[in-house]
Amino acid sequence: MLEKLEEYHIPQTIAEAVRLLRRRSGGETVAITGAIDLHWWRLQSARRFVDTSRLGLDRIRLDRSGLHLGAATLLADIVTSKVAARFAGGLLVQGALGLASPPRRHTTSLAALLINAVPVVDILPALMALDAKVRVKGARQRTIPLTELFAGKGRTVLDRELLLEVVVPKPRGRIGVALERHALTPSDDPMLTAVATVQLSRGKIARATIALGGGLSVPVRCPKAEAELVGKAPDLGIFACAAHGVAESIHPISDTRCSAEHRRDVCKVIVRRALARAAGREEPR
Amino acid sequence: MSPPVIELHLTVNGESRTFLTQINRSLFDVLRAEGYVDVKNGCLNGDCGSCAVLLNGRPVLGCLVMAPHCEGGEVVTAAGLGRPGDLHPLQEAFLDTGAVQCGFCTPGMLIVAKHLIDTNPDPSEEEIAAALAGNLCRCTGYVKIIDGVKEAARRMRASKARSKARGRRRS
Ligand SMILES: Cc1cc2nc3c(=O)[nH]c(=O)nc-3n(C[C@H](O)[C@H](O)[C@H](O)COP(=O)(O)OP(=O)(O)OC[C@H]3O[C@@H](n4cnc5c(N)ncnc54)[C@H](O)[C@@H]3O)c2cc1C
């Protein structure tokens, strides 16, 4: 494995890590967090690893702008974080628990999930529904909304840039959140996961967000359905209608777990349920 | 050019060790090559949990962690939890409850269970099952493993209560 690897760097500063990542000569350089996804082609062809685990990028903190999750934060640390548990109804903790195996949660970083664009860990649609952005550094520093980060299956728009942190803006006012995951067993990858947030004002929907993960090539937001909900009363019929719209708009995959067609049917149910729960209108099961 | 060789300094089961390893090796590769055969290879894919060890107190999958990443780290394998005649309560309880059949999954189970009990001394059956979700066993059907973890946690709580009471009597 990794037969082409010639150098393993453990930089102590962000500047040094960025300098290493931007070096063009001597073959491909990739950032890792120390653990690896052995099957990943990007790592198999790497000549140089830059281990980002000692850059202090593993902190979780809350400030006025929102929740900051360092790129090297491990999913296990999100699960036990009191700050994360209190933020947005604990949605991110629930998302991190979507990767069921504790030793894998102790080896998987947020950066890796984002860079691999893996939609099957529920934390990605959860972050997307909460309008998260990523801060990255290459020749210069820039901030990219999560909705613009993924360039296709397993690809992002980053170009030899270091992922520094994920910033989740503090929701303005009261927000209802819900995550609905449909899987064969609690520890299996979900066939589909729907995350919804709803903010109500004077009995009407002031803002809603819907994000999907699981059996899609990348996690997605559903802006059309979100816009159509604004100003409507939060009733179950409206949510069922929105869920139909979402199911029509997505491009699910077919795999060993189920067909794309089945995923579309699942979508209609779990988006409706997520919206209803986020709006505090739990439907009878 | 083949991947270069480095010196790797680790504390394994309380003992300071220096290993020579190529930089493309995993922690699992290094430990197995050095005779820590209680670290098992069930898949080398991160799927089965049988290569789990504690790295700086965290349960990690040896097969997915790069060896150079562990430089200066403290590793505990299942054999480091106790020794014959002085077994860890988890090892003892696994024997007493019949949680071991072929034994292949046992080291990984013990490591993950050790981390669970250290962070949650009185886990429910559901919590034990959730903690062991990444560890596969082809023999036991899991029931006796869960019993074993529960029993070990009970014994450890009882022993802690006893030593606390002794401490109070002495003072
Ligand atoms: C058994 C098994 C089960 C799995 N189950 C799931 C599952 O249920 N759900 C799921 O989503 N995935 C699953 N995966 C895939 C998993 O998501 C990947 O293994 C994981 O993303 C790798 O994490 P890592 O921390 O080891 O990342 P690394 O291998 O260190 O990094 C992955 C990628 O991110 C890049 N990167 C890392 N840090 C940075 C940074 N700071 N800046 C820029 N780029 C960076 C690397 O260059 C690399 O391309 C599973 C994998 C295995 C082996």
Ligand code: FES
């Ligand atoms: S051998 Fe590492 S998880 Fe199976």
Ligand code: FES
């Ligand atoms: S006892 Fe045989 S695999 Fe678990």
